[in-house]
Amino acid sequence: xxxxxTVNGQQVQIDVEPRVTLLDALRDELGLKGTHAGCExxxxxxxxxxxxxxxxxSCLILGVQCDGTEVTTIEGVAPAPGEMDIIQDSFCATxxxxxxxxxxxxxxxxxxxxxxxxxxxxxxxxxxxxGNICRCTGxxxxxxxxxxxxxxxxxxxxxxxxxxx
Amino acid sequence: MKAAPFNYLRPASVTExxxxxxxxxxxxxxxxxxxxxxxxxxxxxxxxLLVDITRLDELGAIEDSGExxxxxxxxxxAVALRSDLIAREVPLLAAALPNVGHPPTRARGTVGGxxxxxxxxxxxxxxxxxxxxxxxxLADGEEEVMTPEDFFIGPTVTMAPMGxxxxxxxxPKRPSxxxxxxxxxxxxxxxxxxxxxxxxxxVLDAEGKCIEALLGIGAVGDVPVAVDxxxxxxxxxxxxxxxxxxxxxxxxxxxxxDLHATASYRRRAAARLAGQALEDxxxxxxxxxx
Ligand SMILES: Cc1cc2nc3c(=O)[nH]c(=O)nc-3n(C[C@@H](O)[C@H](O)[C@H](O)COP(=O)(O)OP(=O)(O)OC[C@H]3O[C@@H](n4cnc5c(N)ncnc54)[C@H](O)[C@@H]3O)c2cc1C
Ligand code: FES
Ligand code: FES
Numbered sequence: 001x002x003x004x005x006t007v008n009g010q011q012v013q014i015d016v017e018p019r020v021t022l023l024d025a026l027r028d029e030l031g032l033k034g035t036h037a038g039c040e041x042x043x044x045x046x047x048x049x050x051x052x053x054x055x056x057x058s059c060l061i062l063g064v065q066c067d068g069t070e071v072t073t074i075e076g077v078a079p080a081p082g083e084m085d086i087i088q089d090s091f092c093a094t095x096x097x098x099x100x101x102x103x104x105x106x107x108x109x110x111x112x113x114x115x116x117x118x119x120x121x122x123x124x125x126x127x128x129x130x131g132n133i134c135r136c137t138g139x140x141x142x143x144x145x146x147x148x149x150x151x152x153x154x155x156x157x158x159x160x161x162x163x164x165x
Numbered sequence: 166m167k168a169a170p171f172n173y174l175r176p177a178s179v180t181e182x183x184x185x186x187x188x189x190x191x192x193x194x195x196x197x198x199x200x201x202x203x204x205x206x207x208x209x210x211x212x213x214l215l216v217d218i219t220r221l222d223e224l225g226a227i228e229d230s231g232e233x234x235x236x237x238x239x240x241x242x243a244v245a246l247r248s249d250l251i252a253r254e255v256p257l258l259a260a261a262l263p264n265v266g267h268p269p270t271r272a273r274g275t276v277g278g279x280x281x282x283x284x285x286x287x288x289x290x291x292x293x294x295x296x297x298x299x300x301x302x303l304a305d306g307e308e309e310v311m312t313p314e315d316f317f318i319g320p321t322v323t324m325a326p327m328g329x330x331x332x333x334x335x336x337p338k339r340p341s342x343x344x345x346x347x348x349x350x351x352x353x354x355x356x357x358x359x360x361x362x363x364x365x366x367x368v369l370d371a372e373g374k375c376i377e378a379l380l381g382i383g384a385v386g387d388v389p390v391a392v393d394x395x396x397x398x399x400x401x402x403x404x405x406x407x408x409x410x411x412x413x414x415x416x417x418x419x420x421x422x423d424l425h426a427t428a429s430y431r432r433r434a435a436a437r438l439a440g441q442a443l444e445d446x447x448x449x450x451x452x453x454x455x
Pocket of ligand 3: 096097098099100101102103133134135136137
């Protein structure tokens with residue numbers, strides 16, 4: 001089935017069987033391997049992407065269901081090749097990752113949280129990543145990473161406002 | 166973890182959806198997919214056709230239908246959670262919703278899909294049972310309206326009519342008076358499937374005396390159950406009042422045992438959660454103007 005969607009700002013068409021999940025379509029049709037396949041049945045959150053502004057498990061949505069939607073994957077988070085955005089950089093700064101398997105999902109979950117809430121409490125951060133399993137870092141540093149990213153985003157906004165932008 | 170092949174239909178109307186379901190006994194409704202897609206991946210379900218109802222505007226509303234607050238089958242749990250109408254008129258459902266899965270599963274999962282699936286630990290099914298909501302199906306061109314008590318008959322076993330489409334769930338509006346709701350559960354991780362859960366709603370008079378109390382327990386048995394705590398009416402909902410009422414109400418509670426929890430753990434947890442949910446409900450009701 002032919003399906004048109006926007007992935008990381010680019011219009012794409014995929015032609016997949018209905019049983020192909022968005023996760024598999026991203027990885028196998030579009031070559032975007034940054035979205036990780038963990039459990040493939042909705043438990044781990046490794047496959048989290050953003051669809052129309054919401055964090056969603058890409059293993060639990062069929063590719064054909066994404067017709068007309070806007071999808072952002074980890075490849076679409078960085079401002080330019082070789083650079084990192086504020087959230088990614090904050091994960092590095094706080095040692096919010098070790099093996100990195102869960103990290104794309106964690107970052108997309110954090111991104112959608114911070115787009116709606118620039119000053120989340122630790123409770124709200126934990127809620128946002130409650131469906132994402134990390135098997136090595138431990139959640140403390142991940143929460144710290146999101147908290148740091150939130151602060152940096154607030155400060156960068158404040159600087160932009162002061163500069164009259 | 167790859168699903169077996171199936172066809173996919175995105176119907177343009179409820180009528181087209183119903184026709185497709187009536188034509189093919191192996192067809193299945195796809196709502197949020199947060200339960201069905203894992204079942205497909207594990208090949209626990211092998212439908213021939215999925216009928217995707219999530220883009221049907223006819224099923225997308227949360228509205229005051231006069232008889233109650235009607236939630237269309239395409240309404241996502243995240244949307245219901247943000248709804249002022251639900252927060253105001255169905256406080257128990259509003260209290261239950263944050264416990265349903267995680268933000269990414271609520272962004273897709275629907276209120277109707279949760280009811281249609283009939284998981285014994287489903288918080289929405291428990292809220293529907295406590296409040297005696299109405300579950301509305303469309304099958305063979307006829308509407309069938311069921312009570313939760315009649316509809317949920319076993320773990321993920323329901324009285325859904327063959328080839329039927331759940332179109333909406335209607336929750337009764339809050340009674341008058343000072344109303345408060347509480348919802349508590351234990352799960353292996355925050356807001357995942359519960360091992361035991363309790364929901365409560367109380368109505369207080371101006372002095373803080375209880376006029377009406379409702380309580381229900383989920384996740385411990387084959388179906389969510391409403392239990393009788395009408396004896397709390399007339400009391401001040403003190404610690405002892407609540408403890409005694411819960412003890413009596415849960416005397417015959419049937420609890421199942423599985424690899425997550427023993428029956429006796431579930432029973433103890435249910436009693437504790439019930440007490441907490443009632444106390445939360447009392448505190449919330451006290452916060453309302455007399
Ligand atoms: C990690 C994770 C955690 C979760 N935690 C919880 C939890 O704590 N509590 C909880 O209650 N749920 C939980 N869920 C499941 C919840 O997210 C689902 O949303 C819900 O169970 C089903 O709703 P759905 O819209 O996704 O339905 P689907 O998955 O699309 O459908 C489920 C079943 O209902 C049928 N169906 C759906 N809609 C209709 C309709 N309108 N008419 C007829 N049949 C219909 C389908 O054919 C299918 O058999 C969790 C899921 C995941 C992945
Ligand atoms: S791979 Fe999607 S939730 Fe685990
Ligand atoms: S960094 Fe290894 S799973 Fe999270």
